Every structure is written in structure tokens, then in C-alpha cells.
Amino acid sequence: MDWQNKLTQLLGITYPVIQAPMLGVTSPAMVAAISNAGGLGSLPVGGLSPEKTRQLIQEVKSSTDKPYSVNLFAHAIPDMDIAEAEVMRRNLNALIENNELQADIPNLENLTFYNYKEQIAILIEEKVPVVSFTFGIPDDTSIAEMKQHGIVLIGTATCTEEAILLAEKNIDAIVLQGIEAGGHRGSFIGGDVPQVGLMALVPMALKAVNIPLIASGAINSGATVKAAFALGATAVQIGTAFITAHESLAIASYKEALATAKDTDTKLTRAFSGRWARGIKNEFMEYVETSGLSTPPYPIQNSLTGPLRADAQNKDNKAFTNLWSGQAAALSANKLSSAEIFNNIIRETENL
Numbered sequence: 306m307d308w309q310n311k312l313t314q315l316l317g318i319t320y321p322v323i324q325a326p327m328l329g330v331t332s333p334a335m336v337a338a339i340s341n342a343g344g345l346g347s348l349p350v351g352g353l354s355p356e357k358t359r360q361l362i363q364e365v366k367s368s369t370d371k372p373y374s375v376n377l378f379a380h381a382i383p384d385m386d387i388a389e390a391e392v393m394r395r396n397l398n399a400l401i402e403n404n405e406l407q408a409d410i411p412n413l414e415n416l417t418f419y420n421y422k423e424q425i426a427i428l429i430e431e432k433v434p435v436v437s438f439t440f441g442i443p444d445d446t447s448i449a450e451m452k453q454h455g456i457v458l459i460g461t462a463t464c465t466e467e468a469i470l471l472a473e474k475n476i477d478a479i480v481l482q483g484i485e486a487g488g489h490r491g492s493f494i495g496g497d498v499p500q501v502g503l504m505a506l507v508p509m510a511l512k513a514v515n516i517p518l519i520a521s522g523a524i525n526s527g528a529t530v531k532a533a534f535a536l537g538a539t540a541v542q543i544g545t546a547f548i549t550a551h552e553s554l555a556i557a558s559y560k561e562a563l564a565t566a567k568d569t570d571t572k573l574t575r576a577f578s579g580r581w582a583r584g585i586k587n588e589f590m591e592y593v594e595t596s597g598l599s600t601p602p603y604p605i606q607n608s609l610t611g612p613l614r615a616d617a618q619n620k621d622n623k624a625f626t627n628l629w630s631g632q633a634a635a636l637s638a639n640k641l642s643s644a645e646i647f648n649n650i651i652r653e654t655e656n657l
């Protein structure tokens with residue numbers, strides 16, 4: 306099977322298979338493992354401090370000399386509605402007390418939000434070869450700077466209109482995130498969050514834009530990779546299938562939940578972060594969604610719930626942390642190394 310195409314050549318990789326950046330799950334070791342196996346490993350740094358961003362990039366670079374990508378959250382930071390955030394803060398503190406968790410939600414004036422613009426200089430200094438982004442489009446200056454330094458840019462779209470907006474900015478390739486996908490929706494046009502299935506999205510976007518399209522959502526096997534290529538995708542991006550990998554940062558109970566999840570066990574929620582994201586249903590989601598409270602927008606809610614989620618993770622308590630997952634979780638819960646998961650998918654695809 307000939308895997309080479311326009312995108313593999315642009316990226317300098319062997320297989321058009323990308324390990325999805327998964328903040329909180331993807332470690333530098335996972336990124337390096339996939340890049341060393343001939344795919345494109347993606348390091349998530351969305352919302353992280355400039356110092357942490359540099360440290361993680363350097364960890365990847367110390368383990369691979371192959372191309373990899375770094376993933377940004379390209380959103381604007383909204384003004385905080387103090388009254389709304391304070392009510393949420395107090396309720397989260399009460400939830401912590403009532404559930405034997407040990408976390409303190411910081412006062413609102415102590416919340417820190419990092420903007421992607423603070424990370425661009427580091428990406429350039431560290432000579433990152435590929436930058437992918439989600440939640441929006443970087444401003445024109447940032448795009449121009451990265452392009453001047455030869456960085457390949459990959460955007461994220463959840464509907465055709467977003468793909469067209471990315472194409473108008475001369476982005477090199479687009480991840481099409483179907484509604485099946487785990488984690489945050491990359492959506493950035495206003496109005497209701499787009500809920501387009503991958504089967505509709507790839508052919509629709511293909512008609513509208515003329516740049517390589519990367520299919521993402523419920524891809525975890527030879528059959529699903531082939532299906533994406535048959536639809537017209539140039540590459541695939543795989544997330545959930547790597548959550549159970551040895552190099553994953555996911556806690557044990559999260560990995561267990563993936564292995565037994567039914568196709569109806571995930572849903573979209575704003576409860577954890579203030580942005581729509583797909584995860585396995587749990588107590589925390591239920592609490593926020595039935596509380597009648599107004600959920601502050603991303604990244605405010607994300608920062609408010611952060612300490613609670615961190616404590617739940619320390620206690621391996623899956624009831625109070627985000628269990629991001631795509632719809633086909635159980636099909637891909639192989640407790641193997643990242644490279645083994647990757648190589649199995651490549652082999653299966655070649656055998657079909």
C-alpha cells in the first residue's frame with residue numbers, strides 16, 4: 306500500500322496518521338513514540354504557561370528527531386462575569402466539601418489565563434516544524450510569523466463554514482472533527498455548536514476547499530482509516546484509541562471506563578470547562594447540568610474546576626474529573642504501548 310501523498314510530503318512523515326493532541330492525556334513520550342513510528346505525534350500545550358510549553362517541547366525533542374506538531378488553543382479570552390463565576394466557585398467548594406475531596410477553588414482575582422500569543426515566540430525559537438490549533442484561528446500576525454519561519458499550519462473545523470474560513474487564511478491542512486470525536490469541539494463560528502458527523506463532513510468540506518483534509522472522530526482501526534480515505538480524506542487524526550496507551554497520563558479508572566463504555570455512554574457537556582466537549586457521563590456532569598447554575602465560558606469554568614479535577618485524579622476518582630472520550634471508546638481500548646497501537650492500525654489498514 307502506498308501511503309505517501311501531498312500531506313506526508315509536506316510534513317515529512319511516512320504514514321498520513323496523526324496522533325491527536327490530547328491535553329491531560331498525551332505525554333511527550335507518546336508524541337515521540339508516534340513520530341518515531343512514522344506518524345505525526347502532536348503535543349498539546351493549549352492554555353499552558355510559556356515556561357511549561359517550552360519544557361514539554363524540549364522533552365519531545367530529546368526523544369525524537371522526527372517531525373512532530375505542537376497544538377494551541379486559538380481562542381480569545383472573554384471578560385469574566387464576576388457574579389456568575391462567584392456563584393459557581395461557591396457551589397464547587399460546597400461540592401468538594403460534601404464529597405471528601407481536598408481542593409480549594411481559587412478566588413477569582415487569582416485565576417490566570419494564558420493566551421496562545423504568548424506561546425508563538427517559543428514555538429519559533431524551538432524550531433517546531435508543525436503547529437496545529439483548535440477553538441479558532443490565530444490572528445494574522447501570528448500566522449504570518451509562523452509561516453515566515455517555515456512552520457506548517459494545521460487548523461481544526463467542525464463544519465464546512467469553518468473549513469472555508471481556515472482555507473481563506475491559507476492554512477496548510479485542516480482537521481475535520483466529526484461529532485463522534487472525543488474531547489473539546491474545535492468549533493469557532495457563533496451560534497449552536499455544529500454537530501456534523503464525519504461521514505457528512507468530509508465530502509461536504511472536500512467540495513468547498515482545496516487543501517488536504519484530515520478526518521477525525523471514531524477512527525481506531527484499519528476499516529475506519531480506509532473509510533476516511535474513501536471519503537476523500539488525505540490523512541486521519543486518532544485520539545481516543547491512544548488514551549489507554551502505556552504513555553498516556555489518564556488515571557486507571559478512566560482507562561477502565563473506556564474499555565466498557567457503550568456507544569451511548571458519552572455526551573457533549575460544558576460542565577467541566579465551559580466549552581462543549583465529549584466525555585463519558587459521570588456524577589460531576591450530572592451535578593452541574595442539573596444544578597440550575599449558569600456555567601461560565603471557557604477558560605473561566607475550566608480554571609474554576611481545575612483544582613477539583615486534579616484532586617479527583619490524584620485519588621483515581623472518575624466521578625469528579627473529565628473522562629473525555631469519543632463515541633467508539635470500547636473499540637479502541639487496547640492497553641498497549643502507543644507504538645503498538647499505531648503499528649496495529651497501520652498493519653490492519655494494509656491488510657484490508
Ligand SMILES: Cc1cc2nc3c(=O)[nH]c(=O)nc-3n(C[C@H](O)[C@H](O)[C@H](O)COP(=O)(O)O)c2cc1C
Pocket residue numbers: 325326327328330349350351376438439461482485486487488489491521522523524542543544545546548629630631632633
Ligand atoms: C482526551 C482528549 C483530549 C483532547 N484534547 C485536545 C487538544 O488538546 N487539542 C485538540 O486539538 N484536540 C483535542 N482533542 C480532540 C482530538 O484532536 C480529536 O478531534 C479526537 O480525539 C478525535 O476523535 P476520537 O477521540 O474518537 O479519535 C482531544 C480529544 C480527547 C479524547
